[in-house]
Amino acid sequence: MEGTYQWMLVCFICVNTLPALLSEKCLSKSQKTHLYLATKSPYRYLINKNDSSVHYPGCNVLRMWMIVRHGTRYPGSKIIRKMRERLPVLRDSVIQNHKLKRGRLCNEEIAALQTWSSHVEETDEKRLAHEGEDEMVELAERFQNRFPQILPDVYTNSTFKFQFTATQRTTESARHFTVGLFGRRVSRHVWFPEAIYRDPVLRFYKLCQRWRVEVDKNPYSLLERTKFEEGPEMSAALKDVSFHLGFNETMNIGDAILLYITCSFETAWDHRAQSPWCAAFSESNMKVFEYAEDLEHYWIDGYGYNITYKQACPPVKDMMQHFLAEEIPGDEPKAQAVVYFAHSGTLLKMLAHLGLYKDENALLHSNFNTVGKYRKWRVSQIDSFGANLAFILFRCNGQLKVLTLHQEKPVTLPGCPKFDLCPLNVLKQQYKESFTDCNFNDICALSPEAA
Ligand SMILES: *[C@@H]1O[C@H](CO)[C@@H](O)[C@H](O)[C@H]1NC(C)=O
Ligand SMILES: *[C@@H]1O[C@H](CO)[C@@H](O)[C@H](O)[C@H]1NC(C)=O
Ligand SMILES: *[C@@H]1O[C@H](CO)[C@@H](O)[C@H](O)[C@H]1NC(C)=O
Numbered sequence: 376m377e378g379t380y381q382w383m384l385v386c387f388i389c390v391n392t393l394p395a396l397l398s399e400k401c402l403s404k405s406q407k408t409h410l411y412l413a414t415k416s417p418y419r420y421l422i423n424k425n426d427s428s429v430h431y432p433g434c435n436v437l438r439m440w441m442i443v444r445h446g447t448r449y450p451g452s453k454i455i456r457k458m459r460e461r462l463p464v465l466r467d468s469v470i471q472n473h474k475l476k477r478g479r480l481c482n483e484e485i486a487a488l489q490t491w492s493s494h495v496e497e498t499d500e501k502r503l504a505h506e507g508e509d510e511m512v513e514l515a516e517r518f519q520n521r522f523p524q525i526l527p528d529v530y531t532n533s534t535f536k537f538q539f540t541a542t543q544r545t546t547e548s549a550r551h552f553t554v555g556l557f558g559r560r561v562s563r564h565v566w567f568p569e570a571i572y573r574d575p576v577l578r579f580y581k582l583c584q585r586w587r588v589e590v591d592k593n594p595y596s597l598l599e600r601t602k603f604e605e606g607p608e609m610s611a612a613l614k615d616v617s618f619h620l621g622f623n624e625t626m627n628i629g630d631a632i633l634l635y636i637t638c639s640f641e642t643a644w645d646h647r648a649q650s651p652w653c654a655a656f657s658e659s660n661m662k663v664f665e666y667a668e669d670l671e672h673y674w675i676d677g678y679g680y681n682i683t684y685k686q687a688c689p690p691v692k693d694m695m696q697h698f699l700a701e702e703i704p705g706d707e708p709k710a711q712a713v714v715y716f717a718h719s720g721t722l723l724k725m726l727a728h729l730g731l732y733k734d735e736n737a738l739l740h741s742n743f744n745t746v747g748k749y750r751k752w753r754v755s756q757i758d759s760f761g762a763n764l765a766f767i768l769f770r771c772n773g774q775l776k777v778l779t780l781h782q783e784k785p786v787t788l789p790g791c792p793k794f795d796l797c798p799l800n801v802l803k804q805q806y807k808e809s810f811t812d813c814n815f816n817d818i819c820a821l822s823p824e825a826a
């Protein structure tokens with residue numbers, strides 16, 4: 376009797392699991408799509424988990440200057456509208472394709488699409504997401520653990536300088552950063568200066584006419600991206616994605632990019648569940664869409680045009696001045712820690728101004744498989760949500776030295792010793808122009824031809 380029951384149980388299990396075992400493999404399970412989300416990458420894949428306190432023999436930590444991109448946010452209203460209007464149509468077609476036995480999505484991936492609907496409203500436009508709040512709280516906690524002397528957990532107005540741009544996402548990022556430092560209750564009493572519309576340090580590029588005309592609004596800046604989108608790699612990726620989803624015709628690039636962006640945002644928002652839209656892409660498809668993003672940022676926010684990074688002297692000057700104040704004897708110590716909350720456009724231009732992540736050859740539509748393959752300029756890594764760049768000033772046996780951390784990891788600035796702190800004097804020499812010659816209005820004056 377008991378034996379029969381056991382057999383029945385075994386049979387019950389096999390009848391119920393057999394179809395699932397027989398259905399095709401779920402390809403998305405083995406694909407690390409989350410590594411290629413460009414500027415929509417959440418910070419959690421980049422965290423430096425080692426937050427033990429930082430010591431250099433013979434050195435005391437004195438000051439810190441840090442700039443942080445706001446955490447994970449919601450998209451702009453145009454993308455939200457497309458997510459709400461276009462994605463349900465695509466979802467239904469993909470499900471229909473599957474019913475007609477077309478495409479390579481497995482049952483589980485289809486089931487996830489079937490229950491998918493858009494949860495973003497247009498009123499969420501560019502607001503900091505819950506994930507973005509957590510990113511800021513935890514980032515602050517790790518930095519405090521590393522440098523408890525300059526980021527004490529007791530709040531005093533005079534030792535901290537916070538500043539954010541006039542947007543909800545940077546304001547809320549700053550607030551959550553202070554939650555991480557001082558706890559929720561005290562954070563409510565932190566004093567923040569009023570945000571400045573077009574802040575000349577945090578969002579200098581909004582004030583740079585020359586950059587706006589010659590780069591930002593110049594259709595030529597998008598040429599490499601556009602050509603890449605029309606080239607063989609993208610064409611192959613589009614065919615592959617379309618076939619994967621069961622379309623018998625190649626989808627248009629607008630739809631494909633919408634899927635890529637949705638995969639990116641939904642991955643960023645939710646650290647527990649995978650976005651069903653990511654299942655449309657293999658890792659190698661993702662690399663193609665990622666490169667299109669890198670090309671755009673290279674030519675608009677990076678090394679593509681000199682003016683783009685030349686204009687980024689104000690934050691570098693601000694940082695140098697904060698540190699040079701230490702050399703003035705008897706100067707009352709003002710804020711020890713300066714923490715700014717800004718944007719992707721600020722961070723990228725500043726990285727390029729400093730000479731970081733510079734590839735020897737320009738990124739072009741035609742070199743995805745050569746220069747592009749080994750490029751340093753990868754916004755998925757260098758410009759994620761919550762991307763951060765910190766400079767920490769030490770006094771080591773009487774000499775002032777600087778530690779530079781990007782994404783919480785030490786980076787070597789040009790001219791500085793590898794694997795060691797950089798003497799402040801070396802930085803003064805290296806970035807001399809940035810602080811003695813930061814004539815923003817001259818740099819940004821329209822050239823006569825353009826005016
Ligand atoms: C963690 O960071 C500290 C401070 O930077 C360093 O001294 C230590 O070697 C690191 N530990 C590991 C396991 O990397
Ligand atoms: C904090 O300090 C600033 C000057 O740095 C001052 O303007 C502000 O009133 C102070 N706020 C509080 C609450 O003390
Ligand atoms: C593509 O699929 C549609 C139905 O989704 C069908 O009407 C059409 O004939 C197909 N085209 C080709 C070329 O197979």
Ligand SMILES: *[C@@H]1O[C@H](CO)[C@@H](O)[C@H](O)[C@H]1NC(C)=O
Nearest residue numbers: 678679680681682683684685
């Ligand atoms: C841009 O900068 C590079 C290196 O500093 C220089 O060689 C080049 O001539 C500059 N180009 C323009 C257009 O100013």
